[in-house]
Amino acid sequence: DDVIYFLFSFERILCYLLTLILTMLRTDILEWVAIESDSSNVLKRPDLHRMMETTAQKLRLMGGTVELVDIGEQELPNGQTLALPKVVTATFGTDPNKHTVCVYGHVDVQPAKLEDGWATDPYNLTDINGNLYGRGASDNKAPVLAWIHAVEAYQALSMELPVNVKFVIEGMEETGSNGLDAMILAQRDTFFSDVDYIIISDCGWLSRRPALTYGTRGNCYFFAEVEGPKQDLHSGVYGGTVIEPMTDLIVRLFLHPSDTLISPSGKILIPGIREAVAPLSDEEWKMYQDIQFDMDSYKNKIGVTQLMYSNKVDLLAHMWRYPTVSVHGIEGAFSDSGSKTVIPAKVTAKFSIRQVPNMDPAMVKKQVTDYLHSVFAKRKSPNKLKVTMVIGAKPWLADTQHPLYEAGKAAVKRVFDMDPDLIREGGTIPIARTFQDVTGKSIIMMPIGGFDDGLHSQNEKMSRYNYIEGTKLFIAYLNEVSQIKKTSV
Amino acid sequence: DDVIYFLFSFERILCYLLTLILTMLRTDILEWVAIESDSSNVLKRPDLHRMMETTAQKLRLMGGTVELVDIGEQELPNGQTLALPKVVTATFGTDPNKHTVCVYGHVDVQPAKLEDGWATDPYNLTDINGNLYGRGASDNKAPVLAWIHAVEAYQALSMELPVNVKFVIEGMEETGSNGLDAMILAQRDTFFSDVDYIIISDCGWLSRRPALTYGTRGNCYFFAEVEGPKQDLHSGVYGGTVIEPMTDLIVRLFLHPSDTLISPSGKILIPGIREAVAPLSDEEWKMYQDIQFDMDSYKNKIGVTQLMYSNKVDLLAHMWRYPTVSVHGIEGAFSDSGSKTVIPAKVTAKFSIRQVPNMDPAMVKKQVTDYLHSVFAKRKSPNKLKVTMVIGAKPWLADTQHPLYEAGKAAVKRVFDMDPDLIREGGTIPIARTFQDVTGKSIIMMPIGGFDDGLHSQNEKMSRYNYIEGTKLFIAYLNEVSQIKKTSV
Structure with a gap:
């Protein structure tokens, strides 16, 4: 308990410093959002390649062992082929006595044009009232950077990372993670062999309450x-x-x-x-019943007067x-x-x-x-x-009682002083299922995006609050994961 | 008969000279097609205004009495208003002893983008094997210019026009001739008061055989x-x-x-x-039966293996x-x-x-x-x-036995040495119906566009052949109209 208290106190200092660091680091998110890394538009492929190189360079400058992995070509509907964006892998720490987590993220984005109804240029990150507006801000560039900042924070304080941290960052998520499955399979016994847990932060909260996500469509x-x-x-x-x-x-x-x-x-x-x-089980029904979810605020957020279902459980069930x-x-x-x-x-x-x-x-x-x-x-x-x-x-589903989720609950409690909602995601994070099937490792989804970030929509944003508190959450989570008993892996 | 023979011979000389003149005049069609006068795109409205001014200036330089008539504003679906392109009117000759024809045309165009599948820049007129490719080449810029060239040819030879010629040229045809109806109504007793006949050349032949058009949808x-x-x-x-x-x-x-x-x-x-x-009458059925129309070449032109109807009469009936x-x-x-x-x-x-x-x-x-x-x-x-x-x-329908059509048949016979097909048009020339309803004058549609000009489609073109022979047809037609007995008006 003393150790934990010490870490906790220490984290408070660390978090304070982090806020300062983030002010300096805002150039990263500015630079990343400015790259139109739209993976669905073949004409933007050069930008996408540049995005992967920028990501790799960032991790290289931090001292990581970085690789840009060639994953081949994609075939277009018209029969032509096009080089896929390389996958960035990075390793920070190789201590066999520590757990090793692998953070997955993506730096490609959905299409966006000012004419679609954006209030600001989607590729020029714009800070309005504490919200950072830009395509890819929440999905998934800021969360990837928050993980990078977590490592940077330890480095800035010359502290040793409590666990080994790996990154696998791709550029085809928005169009189905083309080529990534094969890459994971190919590196199962190399890059992924010492990975204990996989962490994905490519989703959002359901309300203003922090959440852990245990399923995706x-x-x-x-x-x-x-x-x-x-x-x-x-x-x-x-x-x-x-x-x-x-x-x-x-x-x-x-x-x-x-x-x-x-x-x-x-x-x-x-x-x-x-x-x-x-079929929907009674247990599931009860769980949905307990989730914090305000139908009116949901309606208000998307601007409709009527939803497909008028009660919470039906609505959540059809969302997830x-x-x-x-x-x-x-x-x-x-x-x-x-x-x-x-x-x-x-x-x-x-x-x-x-x-x-x-x-x-x-x-x-x-x-x-x-x-x-x-x-x-x-x-x-x-x-x-x-x-x-x-x-x-494919869809993906996890066990919410797993130590990985218990560590997540503890980290949320520590940073936000409340219990997280356990939620699912209507959207797709295809790679979760692949990681599960190929590596056999346990996976957790730990969102830091806000419930109203407007993913895939006009005026996508990431709030400074979620960006900074999210980075703190990741720092705390690395500590919590280091406490998991080796035997329970 | 001697007079007619003289005119005919004279026309041969005139037509020869015209070919030379057209070579010089090709700058007009180049310049006109280069103006993106897309009336459906509100962002192109400045180009459309420029197109009207260019047209007016051309007619002014030829010595016509030219007016740019303000026809007000249009209301957009979002409630905003936008200035309509002015209508160009011009008068060449006011001899009360002559017939007065009024040529209607439009210089606005359908949308076109290179990405839609054009082989050449749609706004850069490109001559390939005697075809002039460009948006608006056939619909309706070259036909309008052919009428202008007909007047120019007379002027170049210092010949008096056999009839008074008026022009009314608009810029909103492709979106429904917004504002023109009111303008015609307003000028019924002024500009249109001395007009005997209205001529429209905003359509195309049905085959390689010249045609006169007596109806539109x-x-x-x-x-x-x-x-x-x-x-x-x-x-x-x-x-x-x-x-x-x-x-x-x-x-x-x-x-x-x-x-x-x-x-x-x-x-x-x-x-x-x-x-x-x-209902379709027996007489109409027989008329369709006699029209020169090759189903296979029609299928081939549009690139389909099967049409909605497999016999000529049904097909023509559903086209017209x-x-x-x-x-x-x-x-x-x-x-x-x-x-x-x-x-x-x-x-x-x-x-x-x-x-x-x-x-x-x-x-x-x-x-x-x-x-x-x-x-x-x-x-x-x-x-x-x-x-x-x-x-x-509204749709429009004319009487094919009217002297105006008889004059048309004679002019076609003279220039092409064959009888025209009497056809209808599946497309819309809304103003024909308005002219009929408001002025009570007789109308003829005299197309010079080819059957395969690709109106509203990619790779719209006007052939040099149709452009030049069409101009000759208009010259001959002015002579034929001058022969119509005043009493038969």
Whole structure:
């Protein structure tokens, strides 16, 4: 207990110093957000490569053993290939008497354009009332930097790290972590061999209360392309004579009276998909019941008057542990303002189905593809349909009683003086499942992002409060993990 | 007959000179196409104003009496107002003993971007194998210039024009000729008072055979906007909890099992709309049967293996005299390449219904708006639906036995040594109907564009052949019109 008290007191000093350090370190987050590392846009690939190099250089200057791991190429839907961003690995400390944690993070981002409705340039980090606005600020650049700052804080005070710390930082998370699975498999017996625990901070709290996350949904992302005339046509001149790809796509694929892809309320109705979902247990129901979650503040945050479900348990269940389908948009159709009288020649609908236990992406791919082709065949359209699953990520679920989670609860208690909510994540962190399957190591998700950070949305932000307190949490957590008995690994 | 023979011979000389003149005049079409006069894009409005000024200046330098007529402002869907491009009027000759023709044309264009699949920069006119590629080349800049060149040719040879020639050139045709109706009404008893005939060359041939056009379809263009959350949301984090605008829009509005907007084959099924369509007469059927039209070359041109109808009469009828609906695209949804996991907050479907006799745009507006709102109300969605009809243009039909058409047949015979096809146009030239209703004058449509010019599509072009022979046709036509007996006006 004395040791713990000492550490705690010491941490207070350390945290004070850290606040000072962070003021200096703000240049990192500024520089990182300024790099348009959009992994879904092939035209931004040079920026993405630069982002990985910047990350590696940061860790090199801190004295880490750093590697930029080549993970090959990706194949684009058009058949071309493109170099994947290298994965950054780094090691700080190799003491065999200490636990070794491996922090996973990503530095690629979702697309963002000022015209989408951002109040500030998404690639120019802007501090407004203590919030740092910028694409990737919360997802996932600031959390990755917070982990780096945690190590820097120890170094700045010439203190020894209580555990060995490794980093594995990728640049393809937003599009399905292409190439990372193979890299983890390849390095299972080398880089990952001495790793005891894997930590992921790529998610957010549910409310103003700190949280630990024990589950995520997977995601199957589909492109359904319908190709017709060799080029766009004038809708006045040709309308009525050609079988239009947009009609095939919208009217036929999304809701033919007798073959329904999604119901009007948004439920996916392809046979077999919902049947695979694990039923909600009484225990789970009770757990959801106890979680701090304010429906009104949730409605207010997203600006709607009515949600899909009017009670907390149903809502949380459909946020976390039931599948859902979203139609994201259509590529190739007219999308600007104004009124173009065009028959688009090739249109690609983009939709995704969130995966939960016990769904299997490989099976979902087959179900969706077979279904769409069978519906389209009945149409007897001369247009061509091509269905591609561009992301196929499994869901992930952890045991909240594991020592790793107990250490997390203690660290939260220490920094925030309260117990964390135990929550799940509706979004996908595909790599959690891979780490679990390939390395067999235990994983914890420890979010520091705020509940209203606007991930994937306009005006994404990270608050200074969450950034700084989050860094303190990571410092405390490294200490807590060092207390876990070696035998309980 | 001697006079006619003399004129004909003289025209041959004139046409030869014209070819030389055109070589010099190619700078006009180059300069005109270089101006991005896209009337549907409010950001291009300054270019559009410049286009009108350029047109006026061209006519002024030729000695015409030119006016730039202020037609006020347009209201945008968001409630803001924007100055409309001025309408250019010009007069060449005021001899009361001559007929007076008024040439209508437009110098605004459809949107075009290199990324849409153009082989060349759409705003840099490019001559490839005798075809002049560029946005607006055929629709409608070269035809307007061909009329101007016809006047220039007379001027170059110091010949008197056989008829008085007026021009009315607008810049809002592609978005529904906003403001022009009121301008025509206002100048009915001034500028238009001495006009005998109105000539429009804003369409194309049906085959390689020259054509005269005696009918066009109208167009009702709708925006159906569904607005939900205050901003875009992460589809993983929020999917399953919010009622998504895209689902409301695509699944609910376009095809609810019991309330169908369009059938899978693309037919509009809103009650009342198809009932208003005039039935196809036996005479009309026979006329279509005789028109030169090659189904295979049509299929080949647009690059499809199968059309909506497999026989010529059905196809022509659905191209010209039956309504059709096209879904052009969705604004606000994800439309780039890549895979963004977003729930779009506000999405606007854009679709249009082509109008034919005896449909009435005001009635169609009510039918579509009422229908969409009634369907949406059943959905009980918290999202907001807003339906706007941004274009409401009536169809137009002329009498092919009128002296104006007989003069047209003679001019075609003279320049091309063959009889023209008498055709209709699937697209819309809204102003034809307005001229007819407001001025009571007779109208002829005399196309010079090729059947494969790619209007509203990628790689729009005007062939040098059509541009030059078209100018000759206009010269010959001015002579033919001057032969019409004054009493038959």
